[in-house]
Amino acid sequence: MPNSPDVVIAGGGVMGASLAYWLTRFSPKLHVRVIEKDPTYAQAATALSVASIRMQFSNAVNVAISQFGIGFIRNFQAELGHDVGIPTLGFKENGYLFLCGTDSAATTMREVASMQTALGADTQLLNAADVVARFPWMSVHDVVLGSFGNRDEGWFDNMGLLSGFRAAARAQGVEFIHDTVTALCRDGAHVTGVVAQQTGRHSAGTVVCAMGTRAGALLQMAGEPWPVEPRKRTVFVIDAPDARYPDAPLLVDHTGFYMRPEHGHWITATVPSHDPAVDPDDFTPNHQEFEDVIWPLIYARVPGFAAAKVVRCWVGQYDYNLLDQNAILGAHPSLPGLYMMNGFSGHGLQQAPAVGRGVAELILTGQYQTLDLSELGVERILQGRPFLERAVV
Ligand SMILES: Cc1cc2nc3c(=O)[nH]c(=O)nc-3n(C[C@H](O)[C@H](O)[C@H](O)COP(=O)(O)OP(=O)(O)OC[C@H]3O[C@@H](n4cnc5c(N)ncnc54)[C@H](O)[C@@H]3O)c2cc1C
Numbered sequence: 001m002p003n004s005p006d007v008v009i010a011g012g013g014v015m016g017a018s019l020a021y022w023l024t025r026f027s028p029k030l031h032v033r034v035i036e037k038d039p040t041y042a043q044a045a046t047a048l049s050v051a052s053i054r055m056q057f058s059n060a061v062n063v064a065i066s067q068f069g070i071g072f073i074r075n076f077q078a079e080l081g082h083d084v085g086i087p088t089l090g091f092k093e094n095g096y097l098f099l100c101g102t103d104s105a106a107t108t109m110r111e112v113a114s115m116q117t118a119l120g121a122d123t124q125l126l127n128a129a130d131v132v133a134r135f136p137w138m139s140v141h142d143v144v145l146g147s148f149g150n151r152d153e154g155w156f157d158n159m160g161l162l163s164g165f166r167a168a169a170r171a172q173g174v175e176f177i178h179d180t181v182t183a184l185c186r187d188g189a190h191v192t193g194v195v196a197q198q199t200g201r202h203s204a205g206t207v208v209c210a211m212g213t214r215a216g217a218l219l220q221m222a223g224e225p226w227p228v229e230p231r232k233r234t235v236f237v238i239d240a241p242d243a244r245y246p247d248a249p250l251l252v253d254h255t256g257f258y259m260r261p262e263h264g265h266w267i268t269a270t271v272p273s274h275d276p277a278v279d280p281d282d283f284t285p286n287h288q289e290f291e292d293v294i295w296p297l298i299y300a301r302v303p304g305f306a307a308a309k310v311v312r313c314w315v316g317q318y319d320y321n322l323l324d325q326n327a328i329l330g331a332h333p334s335l336p337g338l339y340m341m342n343g344f345s346g347h348g349l350q351q352a353p354a355v356g357r358g359v360a361e362l363i364l365t366g367q368y369q370t371l372d373l374s375e376l377g378v379e380r381i382l383q384g385r386p387f388l389e390r391a392v393v
Helices: 016-027 060-076 074-082 105-118 128-134 157-169 212-221 289-303 349-365
Strands: 007-010 030-036 095-100 123-126 145-149 173-178 181-187 190-196 200-203 206-209 228-240 251-253 257-262 263-271 307-323 328-331 338-342
Touching: 007 016, 007 190, 007 328, 016 030, 016 338, 016 349, 030 251, 060 105, 060 349, 074 157, 095 105, 105 123, 105 145, 105 349, 157 173, 157 349, 173 190, 181 212, 190 206, 200 206, 206 212, 206 349, 212 228, 212 307, 212 338, 251 289, 251 328, 257 289, 328 349, 338 349
Parallel strands: 007 030, 007 206, 030 173, 095 251, 206 338
Antiparallel strands: 095 145, 123 145, 181 190, 190 200, 228 263, 228 307, 251 257, 257 263, 328 338
16 A cells, blocks of 8 residues: 555545545546544434435525535436446435524524525525414424525435445545554654554645544644533434324424434434533533433424323534634645634534535645635634634534
8 A cells, every 4th residue: 555645535425525526537547545543433423414405504605505515415326427336325305404492593693594595595584373374383483583595405325425435436536545544744844644553654745634522632632622522412312103203304493403304203402501612522411311302392392292201312423613613724834834614513423525526626736716605714712803603503
């Protein structure tokens, strides 16, 4: 194995795989190596995601990222090439419904919806009567306003997205290696490669950190602060026999939970009121969260949930960006040679097509060519200048 590829990507989740795909789609002769510590993806956010996509973000750039994402997801096989066994992603276009319960939240909701529709999204504002007319199984006593994504929103096959990127990248010559990156190699400030546990030093002109919740540890070892920490989310699969509404949207409720249908069941989660950083190996579910927190809130919204039982649950971790809950992308100004793809704070899966394409453009040409992602750059993090995404689920 020649140990000096052009680009080494640490982390082969959806971000690393998407980047590898785009780099070699644009530049077929480029030698790209992805180093992934666990090819089963047992702890990767990509595998533990709720796998949904929406246009309803508060930053225009995130709307544009998802607009590119949905086109790519709909045409996945055609984009990547049928001949390398690319799956369809089974996009289920049920929409997202955000509900708010105060006048001030409704004002914000109106402003954000108007920005989204100006960009071409089909975001519809619904008053409480409209919500019930559309979803008669909901109780809307406390709802001031809702916003519903009528087009281009729903959910899809997360592992299909990852395996498709991997298969297409491999077909384009990308090398995937099973190993754990333990350190950055440096020549002064310059990053010149990585060290991996089994395979040693991998020198490269460009190194990309796409290590999800573990990116912070790598940067801190290099003496650089990184305000991204692992945050635990327990996702519950619920059987509610009197509440089977297969056309239900992904409901994001102002009372503090989200839920969506999934193969005759529901999946649901909340943002825990106590939400500390956790160990990146901590995947112990918070079993009580459904009964103590989520169920009373769902029952108040959906009376059909009187009978509901937990079928199973899983834990995933967000790579939570403490500064502004937005992606952190591009060249690291203090560590030349290093690029970051991190901090997605629970909405990165849908962003992988556009982020992979954008970071590939940046690496290959020195600037974004199609969609300008520079608002999401690393500089703002180092300068403590937030670019806040308010619609974080
Ligand atoms: C519960 C939950 C629900 C979510 N729901 C949604 C949603 O509905 N829609 C959406 O768009 N997003 C959602 N997300 C977020 C989305 O899943 C992530 O933002 C996205 O998958 C991040 O991809 P990634 O490749 O950056 O990280 P990961 O998928 O975590 O991949 C990082 C990879 O790096 C590897 N790695 C780590 N350390 C090393 C090392 N030292 N050496 C080599 N490899 C290493 C890991 O093994 C892993 O495979 C959700 C996340 C969670 C946890």
